[in-house]
Amino acid sequence: MPRENKAFKKRNPDQPAAIWKEREILDGKPVDAGVIILRTSGCSHYHKGGCSMCGYNFDSDRGVTPGNILKQFDSATKDLGEVNFIKVYTSGSFLDECEVPKEVADHILKRTAENGQRLLFESRPEFVTESALQDALSGNENLEVALGLESSNDRVLKYSINKGFARLDYETAARRIVSAGIDLRTYVLLKPPFLTEAEAIADSKQTIAYASKFSKTLSLNPVNVQKGTHVERLWRNWAYRPPWLWSVLEVLRTSDHGRTKLICEPTGGGKERGAHNCGRCDDVILSSIKAYSESQAMSRLGSPDCDCSDIWRSVLDLDGFVVGGTMDLQRFYRRQG
Numbered sequence: 001m002p003r004e005n006k007a008f009k010k011r012n013p014d015q016p017a018a019i020w021k022e023r024e025i026l027d028g029k030p031v032d033a034g035v036i037i038l039r040t041s042g043c044s045h046y047h048k049g050g051c052s053m054c055g056y057n058f059d060s061d062r063g064v065t066p067g068n069i070l071k072q073f074d075s076a077t078k079d080l081g082e083v084n085f086i087k088v089y090t091s092g093s094f095l096d097e098c099e100v101p102k103e104v105a106d107h108i109l110k111r112t113a114e115n116g117q118r119l120l121f122e123s124r125p126e127f128v129t130e131s132a133l134q135d136a137l138s139g140n141e142n143l144e145v146a147l148g149l150e151s152s153n154d155r156v157l158k159y160s161i162n163k164g165f166a167r168l169d170y171e172t173a174a175r176r177i178v179s180a181g182i183d184l185r186t187y188v189l190l191k192p193p194f195l196t197e198a199e200a201i202a203d204s205k206q207t208i209a210y211a212s213k214f215s216k217t218l219s220l221n222p223v224n225v226q227k228g229t230h231v232e233r234l235w236r237n238w239a240y241r242p243p244w245l246w247s248v249l250e251v252l253r254t255s256d257h258g259r260t261k262l263i264c265e266p267t268g269g270g271k272e273r274g275a276h277n278c279g280r281c282d283d284v285i286l287s288s289i290k291a292y293s294e295s296q297a298m299s300r301l302g303s304p305d306c307d308c309s310d311i312w313r314s315v316l317d318l319d320g321f322v323v324g325g326t327m328d329l330q331r332f333y334r335r336q337g
């Protein structure tokens with residue numbers, strides 16, 4: 001799910017929506033990972049309203065055929081060249097046969113296995129059945145499955161995110177993945193709409209503590225304002241501000257995740273639509289978050305001396321008093337100043 005809107009290609013059904021390379025730590029060693037965003041017919045949940053912050057359906061196309069997706073994958077792997085790790089993202093679920101037909105999934109699993117590549121894919125929990133996992137393993141044994149839990153709080157899942165499943169659905173899927181011997185990666189959202197900054201920090205910390213019991217890796221994803229989403233409408237009406245980078249630091253520093261790896265790569269970090277601070281301290285913090293994600297060394301998390309941390313602290317105190325919920329207090333302060 002953490003993905004930059006970079007290198008997005010023109011809408012050609014035979015071309016993936018985007019591909020890029022990134023560094024990933026695998027068994028303690030940095031490796032090249034290839035990211036492929038396949039253009040599919042879209043997420044099953046999108047047709048039921050979709051999640052409040054998710055704009056990935058923008059990349060989907062209802063007319064895409066299985067043959068198109070096969071061509072997308074083959075052209076992407078050719079362009080990526082030699083990589084040890086392939087991450088295949090769709091707008092929804094790799095295990096949803098309506099979205100990724102079986103022959104396509106089988107081809108991707110087989111091809112990555114032949115190349116000795118680890119394969120990561122994402123799924124909603126309802127598609128994570130024992131037989132689906134066994135089928136996937138018979139294609140490629142070196143798998144990582146990512147589930148977007150976002151929040152371990154059922155009220156947040158229902159009212160802030162419209163996730164369309166409850167915590168227990170995640171837990172059932174997570175246990176199946178772990179029992180099958182597959183590494184689980186869990187996405188944790190930071191600051192879904194209608195939560196104050198302080199509530200958002202507490203929610204992410206709680207979710208991290210809960211999901212660390214099942215996961216090999218936890219990925220903290222600060223909300224970024226994506227086009228065509230409910231979050232974007234709120235943001236345009238001054239009713240939403242993406243999280244502060246101070247909040248990201250706070251969650252990374254103070255969460256209890258045991259030995260589970262905790263990584264964070266804020267999409268749109270430092271920009272108005274992504275997690276940001278005042279603009280002066282953003283870059284230092286972002287590179288420290290990257291260094292922390294790679295090393296897991298708390299000492300790498302930076303804490304620059306910047307005045308905006310005072311504003312952030314005031315927001316933590318005052319946010320909850322604003323009638324009607326959260327608003328962008330920083331922009332308000334800036335105008336007063």
Ligand SMILES: [Zn+2]
Pocket residue numbers: 277278279280281282306307308309
């Ligand atoms: Zn600052």
